[in-house]
Amino acid sequence: MSFIEQLKNGGWTKPKLKQDNNIRKYSTTGDILSYKRCKRQYGYFHERGFKSSSTTQMYFGTLVHDVLDKIHRIYQSTGALPDEQGVKDVVDESHEVLVRAGIRPYDPIQQKKNATKLLGRFLELVNVKFFNHVQQTEYPLERELKTDNDTPYVLHGIVDVLSGAICHDLDLPYSTDPGDIEIWDYKASKRPEKGSQYIKDYQYQMRVYCELYKQQTGKYPARAVLVFLGDLNDDKFWEAAGGDPSNFARIFYVVTPNLDHIETAMTNFNGTVDLIEEERGKLFEEQWQAPEHEVDSMTCQACEIRFNCERLTSSE
Amino acid sequence: MDVETITLDEFYQAIIKTTGNGGLPFNAEQRQAVEHDLKLSPLWVVAGPGTGKTHTLTWLLFKRILVDGIEPSKIFLTTFTNKAAEELHSRLIQTKQQLVAVGLSQAESIDVSHILCGTLHSLASKIMEDMRYDKALRIRILEDEITQQFFIRKSRNPLIDIDDSAFWEFYNLWNKPFPPNKAKRSEMAAKLFNRITEGNIDINVLLQDTNNEILAQGYLAYIESLHEHHRTDLALLQKHLLEFLETDIGQQWVNTGLTVIVDEYQDTNPIQETIYFTLAKSSKDITVVGDDDQSLYRFRGATVDSLLYFDQACEHYLSVKPDPIYLHENRRSHPKIVEFVNQFIKHHPEMKDPNIRVRAPGKPEMTSNSPIQGDYPAVASILNREIRVAAEQTADLVKSLKENQLIEDYGQVAFLTYTTRESVQGIQQYTDALAQKGIPFYNPRNKQAHRDQLVQALIGALSHIVNPEENFDGLVARLPGAVVEYMQSCQFALSELIDSGKYPDLEAYLDNWVDDLAQQKFNQEKANYLAYKKGQNITLLSLLYRLIAFEPFATGLTGAEPAGRMKVVNVVLSEYESMYNEGRMRLKQLPDSSCAVEDWHLYNFYSIFVEGIHDGLSDPEDEAFQVQQGEVNIMTIHQSKGLEFEVAFVIRPDKQPFVSETNRLEELFLPYIDSPSLPEVGGLRDDSMRAAEDTIRLFFVAYSRAKRLLVLSGKFAGGRTGNTQKWQRILGFEPESGEIAAARDLKDKLGVQPV
């Protein structure tokens, strides 16, 4: 009897294919928005692990985040906010760390000056009314969810600041309450144009955070606030505001939880997770083709695999 | 949200509901482990392969949360690889969902994401970040050995200049009459540095020892350079964590009482042991799970003794005795495979010692309780005097398994080997045979990846742009011979492509570059980059991205294997760039005032980057293996750890490794390591015994991967003059049981059926 026959006649049972039932993590910016921007780019850099060379763009945003985080800790331990010199010192210190770690700015002196200026102004503008209410920085949100296809996944995100009623205390022109819970997200840039993709993406992100927060705690936050620090560098705006936050509405972009909008965002999120999972299940050679939808020309111009993409003719 | 506790009985009722068959999904030992009272003693779980380790761990953890009221954020759960950690995390989520689905409302509020679950490295990063430990904030990690070596060279570590062979010979890392080159020295230095860190060796003590003084100075210089550049390496990340735990904030955190659970504990090194016990200092709640027979990482400084002598460590650190539990019921494999594995490990004389523990004390044999049954030869052999024949028969068997519908997919078959290198000594004949029969296979980290034609042509193309004159000799210093040789073969690979006439676009692109550069007038202000094009500086990485858009690279990117290899080139290049000039290639002026790349830049490109490729695509133990469907998966035994396959072929078990050089390091550093589980100085077994242990454990791991069928395939010469001794090791014969004269002896003596 041949060996194969021995197996066959000996009661061999044919094994089923094993399913990969790992539950993956998805975040709004890292996964969903990147995928939506361009799935090919997402596939190469997030899934397949190709490395890109651009690190300089990270510098300013990271610096601003680190400094604000540090200032919050200073406030917590001393009960006071740093003065101008203090802010400058924290900026220098954080800058130092980044530079040593190889995250380099384009024009360090100017950038540091910029950061010191806008952060100083931010402190002056919001003062302890802001920092008093900070409950937690880098607040992690994470929830196990299922897509409409019943694929389980973990949605996660990190909120810059979870706080009490900052808007109320700052007297911002919304209907606020001293008992409000708020989510704050720092952006180092200027406020983008109304209706731009950036704004849409930020809104989307905030809506997802609102939902995540609700899943985690049982209720929605009163609002999510994006603060565009970049606009603080504008002297005209600054002087016009006269130190009153409510006169500087352009740096605060508020997303109020709206059930319909949140539901739309979540449906879209789930759908995108399904698409990504489906893509992963394809044969290697068919995975991560260029998307059929339009891709923003700026994205393509900065894309390192642009020559390897049927979207663009390979001309240099 | 706080989790409301329930009674053990309520917990069990809920679990029974999830199984749907009215019973608990535990055997007696698993149940004992789950129920273990954390207040009484640490738990010491020795779990054989396929005995439901993860299953037990998962329920044990939920019992801690739901019944004992431990907060998820106080649980520190660690395992060996990122992949295993992801699987564990998924398992926890699924388990929670199961409990919620059967109506256990208390499970709803368990925040699985708050459990600290990951590898020790990832948890160290996370904890220090969450706690804002200044020293580690935004610190950059040298993620792998190549980057570490790049850094050692870039920072001009003093050890790089030691060209005295005797120094390296002392550490048993070098035994050639000529001195090692710089790349090799940086590799050896990295190895030594990691051993010092992972042994948690007091560097000041080492500094006092005349034999090790130079090494200790090199280490200190390394630490200083890392600090200067706010970088760290993977081993040192653990050291940072330990330092953090000693700060006030760290101690406060430990004193809140942490539940520590460590998986794969058999591959723990001294610094990790110290960390685990430091974490558990206040709670005394530590559970370790592992299998001494599956310890594989001695060569990296892991010590199986941490598991074998866990009781001593507990007494030393916590003044308590642990409770040992042995999971021995194997549900993975066909009973004949279990029987074979049992016989194998039992018979090796090297695995017994009256004076020291080579295996866990009191460890029972595995019993078999697998749904896979059937009266067929589940352990078989394909042996031949000629490898070519054995390889062909092996490929035939794979093919007929599929054709006869015994398997669904080639992805259910694995080839396990010492080395995935496709060379004559390695498994090339096997891959050739597979290819010839049209069987697809996946061999991603073929050690010879740098010999891959496509990779070579790609390197050749990069080199052609930056150094069209092929100038290797006149650079600032002499390039290592191997690099020059390698570059010659890269150029050859490139010219073969070009000469084939099939890739005119690539050819035109390269020609253009060369012409451009030759005609470009030197301009001091623009000399920092190879070129500026469309407002962008051309760096090496951007050149690489441009090149892979041309055929034949573009097509290569559509296949898992070639794409994987090109990715490695991409990753190594980006690491090189991050350390060397950010990918700039500075230009110099030639006598006719045209341009060429400056010598230092060229020298570094070859001696660091190319050398890294040439030497570095060779650590397959590191990368998690992504099992592919539709293809026979070829991997090293190290990579197969934690995986299982319906059919496993162990390929060329007769090619056994030499005594590992690092066994010497184990001996050398022992006096400086302070660990309660390690033997006294002089108490180590001799070199060859330790090497034998390692080989035997490797086989043990390989054999126990198979679920339905295990086949040993290799060279068998037979008779007195043949390689029977090797086969005795492969099979676990006691020498007195006689020689293996022929393949049929395997059947008679061990039930291993020739195919």
Ligand code: SF4
């Ligand atoms: S070039 Fe544009 S479309 Fe193509 S992969 Fe890049 S971003 Fe996507």
